[in-house]
Amino acid sequence: MGAGWGARDYARILKAAKFMLFVTVAFSVVYSAAVVIFARPLVSLFSDNEKVTEIAVSTCIVFHLFFGLFGIQSFVTAMLQSFGRARLSEIVSLARQGYRFIPAVLLFPVVAGINGLLASQAIAELGAGMIALFVMFYQFGELRRALRRRPSRAIGIAG
Numbered sequence: 001m002g003a004g005w006g007a008r009d010y011a012r013i014l015k016a017a018k019f020m021l022f023v024t025v026a027f028s029v030v031y032s033a034a035v036v037i038f039a040r041p042l043v044s045l046f047s048d049n050e051k052v053t054e055i056a057v058s059t060c061i062v063f064h065l066f067f068g069l070f071g072i073q074s075f076v077t078a079m080l081q082s083f084g085r086a087r088l089s090e091i092v093s094l095a096r097q098g099y100r101f102i103p104a105v106l107l108f109p110v111v112a113g114i115n116g117l118l119a120s121q122a123i124a125e126l127g128a129g130m131i132a133l134f135v136m137f138y139q140f141g142e143l144r145r146a147l148r149r150r151p152s153r154a155i156g157i158a159g
Helices: 002-007 010-037 039-044 050-063 067-082 086-099 101-149
Strands: none
Touching: 010 039, 010 050, 010 067, 010 101, 039 050, 050 101, 067 086, 067 101, 086 101
């Protein structure tokens, strides 16, 4: 996308962005679904204690409820960096394990104990995903407006 951005080839950028978005979201959703579906067999590789297994299985499931949004966050971060928007990229990047997660992990265990602790990651993931979605839709809108103002031209070889 960076080369397309430098060339102001907005059609190419949109095409690359849609492909990257599809790949990253598909991977994160498939990975998340696999962890949720196979949580018990995965956990049993590390412990045969039933109490530990129950807690770990619940943790795996809760932690991966909104992990599908990670693909969007990852894509948006890369897109913004390729557009030279480092600060906005940082805001999206730090949301997941930073300013969305830290307050959640400090507050929710006080309110709901161990369940609040487990939910804090999912809640932070959801909030970070919503931020990434908002930024993504805004950036796609900007690209579409730029494309209408200045249609892309493929650079051809004279001859």
